Amino acid sequence: MPAVTETIETVQQATESGYKWGFETDIEMEFAPKGLNEDIVRFISAKKNEPAWLLEWRLRAFAAWKTMEEPRWAAVKYPPIDYQDSYYYAAPKQKVGPKSLDEVDPELLKTYAKLGIPLREQEILAGVEGAGSVPAEGRMPIAVDAVFDSVSVATSYKERLGKEGIIFCAISEAVQTHPELVRKYLGTVVPQGDNFFAALNSAVFTDGSFVYIPKGVRCPMELSTYFRINAKSTGQFERTLIIADEGSHVSYLEGCTAPMRDENQLHAAVVELVALDDATIKYSTVQNWYPGDAEGKGGIYNFVTKRGACRGARSKISWTQVETGSAITWKYPSCILQGEDSVGEFYSVAITNNYQQADTGTKMFHIGPRTRSTIVSKGISAGHGQNTYRGLVRIGAKAHGARNFTQCDSLLIGDLCGAHTVPYIENRCVSAKVEHEATTSRIAEDQLFYCRQRGLTQEEAVGLIVNGFCREVLKELPMEFAVEAQKLLQISLEGSVG
Amino acid sequence: MLKIEGLTAEVDGKAILKGIDLEVPKGEVHAIMGPNGSGKSTLSYVLSGREGYEVTGGSATFNGHDILAMEPEERAAAGLFLAFQYPVELPGVGNATFLRTALNAQRKARGEAELDAMQFLKLARERMKALSMSDDMLKRGVNVGFSGGEKKRNEILQMALLKPSIAILDETDSGLDIDALRIVADGVNAMRGPDFSALVITHYQRLLDYIVPDRVHVLMAGRIVKSGGPELAKELEAQGYGAVQAAA
Secondary structure: OHHHHHHHHHHHHOOOOOOOOOOOOOOOEEEOOOOOOHHHHHHHHHHOOOOHHHHHHHHHHHHHHHOOOOOOOOOOOOOOOOOOOOEOOEEEOOOOOOOOHHHOOHHHHHHHHHHOOOOOOOOEOOOOHHHOOOEOOOOOOEEEEEEEOOEEEEEOOHHHHHHOOOEEEEHHHHHHHOHHHHHHHOOOOOOOOOOHHHHHHHHHOOEOEEEEEOOOOEOOOEEEEEEEOOOOOEOEOEEEEEEEOOOOEEEEEEEEEOOOOOOEEEEOOEEEEEEOOOOEEEEEEEEOOOOOOOOOOOEEEEEEEEEEEEOOOOOEEEEEEEEOOOOEEEEOOEEEEOOOOOEEEEEEEEEEOOOOEEEEEEEEEEOOOOOEEEEEEEEEEOOOOEEEEEEEEEEOOOOOOOEEEEEEEEEEOOOOOEEEEEEEEEEOOOOOEEEEEEEEEEOOHHHHHHHHHOOOOHHHHHHHHHHHHOHHHHOOOOHHHHHHHHHHHHHHOOOOOO | OEEEEEEEEEEOOEEEEEEEEEEEOOOOEEEEEOOOOOOHHHHHHHHHOOOOEEEEEEEEEEOOEEHHHOOHHHHHHOOEEEEOOOOOOEEEEEHHHHHHHHHHHHHHHOOOOOOOHHHHHHHHHHHHHHOOOOOHHHHOEEOOOOOHHHHHHHHHHHHHHHOOOEEEEEOOOOOOOHHHHHHHHHHHHHHOEOOEEEEEEEOOOHHHHHOOOOEEEEEEOOEEEEEEOOHHHHHHHHHHHHHHHHHO
């Protein structure tokens, strides 16, 4: 596999700090005043030129949030967050709604080029248009929505997708152009008052992506959103809504990075997925927010609510995540399996190195008959990292013949880190079958020596062994992403053995 | 050539090697025989640089390089190969990936061009055919679910691909049936030539019927107590280590 060689090369090229996405873009920004109150909610809504119903919706969320308390049950420790000491709106100053890339600030374009995110649509070879979508380099194109702090700065391939009836745009744009769809589905999977962070997001969300795949359409390319936090003291609260109508199919990717800073920054996103009859949504994340330095200073607090509803019969939602970044990760991508024979999947790799803490897992709610779910979680702890898998499998009384299989494996590198597995199983249906397997292991000295005797350096050996440990999850990622993820795994573990 | 002088080493503070003197000239295959606990595996780990095997005195050079001062991967790139007595499993790591990564790491360390996937596969298939091994060994995880014989054959395949200038075979014959033994021996014999030398560590004479050594050394209680030609192995088989010890 060339990926392994690339992994090794990447490590050799990596900067001393290991986090090479830590630069800051110098660009003129527009901020809302610091702090959070009803006026800020109104300010954001006005900035987005939102209809009255959405402002009302936000205000209800804000009212709910004020009565709620931060959850404390996760196995993560952090000092109290001062929610009044943060900006809730930060946007690059530019003309409203750039029509083409030529109107986007060149500094922004440079930023995305530096991050390796293709915003320009690749030219399609003359004559092969009808044959599909193979661009000049022979790679499948990926449509990208780029979210910079609080706003979406560009979305590519919109017109091509539009020909198929696919809507792929910033959610703020969808509110204007397809209000009926947004209104019908927004908050139906993750209600405003669902939890503290979801309520906060519902009140102040600024942008994110919106996807609608019409009946029977198989989306011809990967859709992706690239989230970038740039501004100081700013939280990012994006909201993504994906609806796959009957018989449709979509694969969606999400990536994220942020500058290196000594302060902690808050990221509280909400993602809602809706799959109707026979629809499939595959949602992949490579989360690489700044994790903080080797002493645990700085880094992103990642408090995210992701949930998908398999509303239709035989629908399927598959979450794949590679979590390498953030100082704290609090995230449980879940599936509500309502439709009969619907399928939920969760494949996860979470790495904690240095002082990172991750409390992540999934929730599978089996409601419909013969619903099935698969959970494969791989946790890797190094340095002083703490890694917790927390998962709930709930099988309702009517979920006859439901099945779940859960596998949780933990890998420890060094003796100062921790791995914890907290599975919750609630079964109210006698005909359902639930299986849970868990293992904890270390990278053995004999494995390292074996690799080194064959010529690999210690770091190459660790990279190879870790990639092997995660293989079941990595193979679920789209090809291009899998290569990225392998590189990231190795970089994230730099200096962990030694 | 491999030259070992007065080598002493300890494990967990216990002296195991108590002054080894040994020369393996270029192009020769030497056998080291000895009873359990005589220090055979310790010698192979000391030479390949495993952690926990402390050199307390003496020297070991290979083609003039002080190998004891090198990292294990540097010794590998310099052409030293250890066929493990107990090959290690690497779950999830494909055998092809592992072999290519290893080969390219060594090529890179020596300043040679790396092989791409196609070049590697061609080379691997060629070597496997020569060793009567089936292709599907490449697709499986490194040593995962391999039988004892398959693991040893995989070691020989690695050796054939990495083309070391000196191979240490640590009890490669243990646990092998006669067919597997023959495949392993054929693999080693195929490498014999002016640029390849080997140190074949074994408990029994059986392997030496197939890999006929140039010299045989008897290792007992951390020292080489007797050296001779291939006939020494037969002598040992007939009389046992006790007789050699009494004579020494």
